[in-house]
Amino acid sequence: MTASAAYDVLGIGNAIVDVLATTDDEFLNLNKLAKGAMSLIDASRAEALYAAMRDAVEISGGSCGNTVAGIASLGGTAAYIGKVRDDALGWTFRHDIREAGVSFDTPPSTEGPPTARCLIFVTPDAQRTMNTYLGACVTLGPEDIDEARVAAAKVTYVEGYLWDPPRAKEAVRKAFAAAHAAGREVSITLSDSFCVDRWRDEFNALIRDQIDILFANESEIFSLYQVKTFDEALQRARATGKIVALTRGAKGSVIVKGDEIHVVDAAKVAKVVDTTGAGDLYAAGFLYGYTRGMPLAECARIGGFAAGEVISHVGARPLVPLKTLI
Amino acid sequence: MTASAAYDVLGIGNAIVDVLATTDDEFLNLNKLAKGAMSLIDASRAEALYAAMRDAVEISGGSCGNTVAGIASLGGTAAYIGKVRDDALGWTFRHDIREAGVSFDTPPSTEGPPTARCLIFVTPDAQRTMNTYLGACVTLGPEDIDEARVAAAKVTYVEGYLWDPPRAKEAVRKAFAAAHAAGREVSITLSDSFCVDRWRDEFNALIRDQIDILFANESEIFSLYQVKTFDEALQRARATGKIVALTRGAKGSVIVKGDEIHVVDAAKVAKVVDTTGAGDLYAAGFLYGYTRGMPLAECARIGGFAAGEVISHVGARPLVPLKTLI
Secondary structure, eight states: OOOOOSEEEEEEOOOEEEEEEEOOHHHHHHTTOOTTSEEEOOHHHHHHHHHTOSSOEEEEOOHHHHHHHHHHHTTOOEEEEOOOBSSHHHHHHHHHHHHTTOEEOOOOBSSSSOOEEEEEEEOTTSOEEEEEEOGGGGGOOGGGOOHHHHHTEEEEEEEGGGGSSTTHHHHHHHHHHHHHHTTOEEEEEOOOHHHHHHHHHHHHHHHHHTOSEEEEEHHHHHHHHTOSSHHHHHHHHHHTOSEEEEEOGGGOEEEEETTEEEEEOOOOOSOOOOOTTHHHHHHHHHHHHHTTTOOHHHHHHHHHHHHHHHTTSSSSSOSSOGGGTO | OOOOOSEEEEEEOOOEEEEEEEOOHHHHHHTTOOTTSEEEOOHHHHHHHHHTOSSOEEEEOOHHHHHHHHHHHTTOOEEEEOOOBSSHHHHHHHHHHHHTTOEEOOOOBSSSSOOEEEEEEEOTTSOEEEEEEOGGGGGOOGGGOOHHHHHTEEEEEEEGGGGSSTTHHHHHHHHHHHHHHTTOEEEEEOOOHHHHHHHHHHHHHHHHHTOSEEEEEHHHHHHHHTOSSHHHHHHHHHHTOSEEEEEOGGGOEEEEETTEEEEEOOOOOSOOOOOTTHHHHHHHHHHHHHTTTOOHHHHHHHHHHHHHHHTTSSSSSOSSOGGGTO
16 A cells, blocks of 8 residues: 555656647658657757747647646646756746646756757648757756655656656656655656667666556557567567557557457547647546546546547647546 | 368358449438448339449349358358359359359259349448348258358358348358367358347357357447447457457457457558448458468458458459459
């Protein structure tokens, strides 16, 4: 038995402000942008791309930030750890995530690179192409992990993207150790197939040794196991023995946990406008159900429902309180 | 150990000639036709509907007939038992199924109703609405089952539609007993959600007591278990302990066998023209692989491939030898 929890989910992620604009395929080709992927960019490339954006809007984002905002929107309790700089975008991020109902107290850095931003280009097919300048995220380290706060959360959830900044993974390891010492569970999303490509061996070892709940979409799990069919990926994921939630877009999701397996349809969406945040909100819905002890198929159903809301509009955070919809 | 088999699959079904025509939704509404379903009609209704068809083409069909034709097309060995009358349509049926490479020797009836026909209306959305006049099929009975032929087939496969004519199910029970006595396996497709509605309790008992391999699409399995989500149906199907292949159209298929489970994507199809025969050919591909000892996921892949070929053109039998394509 573990103590009662102050938070359903504590998220740790790259604290990023999204800069969104719509564009077309020609623009992606001209600027050599890999459609549908997240690319890491440096400060000068960020400046050049930003200059080319038309009618951009700024929205607090970050994969894990979106997830914890989603959990709060569903009526769950969530906290967040992530690094911004003490600049205008940093204050925006802090304001927005707190406004969403998420506890957030990580001290901003007072020197070094500015708050991270992700330049997102949305094409008419609702795909998003992301270009992340990590900025202040590179200063996140173990010193930012409050072990008491970790111990107070039922699930500590992190994004695979945290393997990109140099010291963030040390922060994750400290948090995971604290969570397990307190009898809590830990979870990760693989984030992106290119991210998996960069960190495949570390991710496989982490899943084997640490992870209780794994989230991945098709391209991520294909990359993790270097397989070409969903069924092969499913068999490999199942063999981990962990809870694995595999998201498949319009095909819904498949959840495995040892002998248990569920094939759950996607929520009906009238029109898919922008798929940014679909995976983030799926994880939010799933973890909301999971931390309430719901059956896995119901967790998946809520995940699909939350994802369905967020892809029906531009932006990666819910536009209406999700708890009023479920 | 069982003796070597003369046939991969022996099929028993309603021997039917399809009469196909394209039409629109308005025609379906005017004639009170339940879109996508198979309705049983009497001789006078058959005459009236046939008179309303424009540019109809006749093609030998019958769900199980299509399946055994598919197995032969893949390079497998197949036999068929089904009842026609000694009339023009009956000779057409016999000619076509033998031409497809299937062994067929059931003596035609020499009196009573004419050879069965299915009036199929294909709408622009590629759905088919079927109206079956059972005709000579009602005379199929246990006397048509050659037990030595059953014993010579690795799998005896029947269609749920056989529960509609009065004595066909007695023929099925005789065949299943002969198959199991010879150490062979037996399989059924649920055929149609309305058919399941008519025979739900008998089908459930049959699956529990007799069936080794069950085929069903979503609406059929929903009807069998009277559930509303795929995952509920999947859990119920899994609990039977039998091999169950659940087909989901563009979503592919899910195969369960106790602890084993596979989620297999549909084959890519450039343009879906007519879904008639999709389930029949899926079963053909699956059983072709199964009777060769292939892994279940590979059986499902071949099933999806065969279904993909047949929905890319009008008609429920392959237009090209499937063995040249796999």
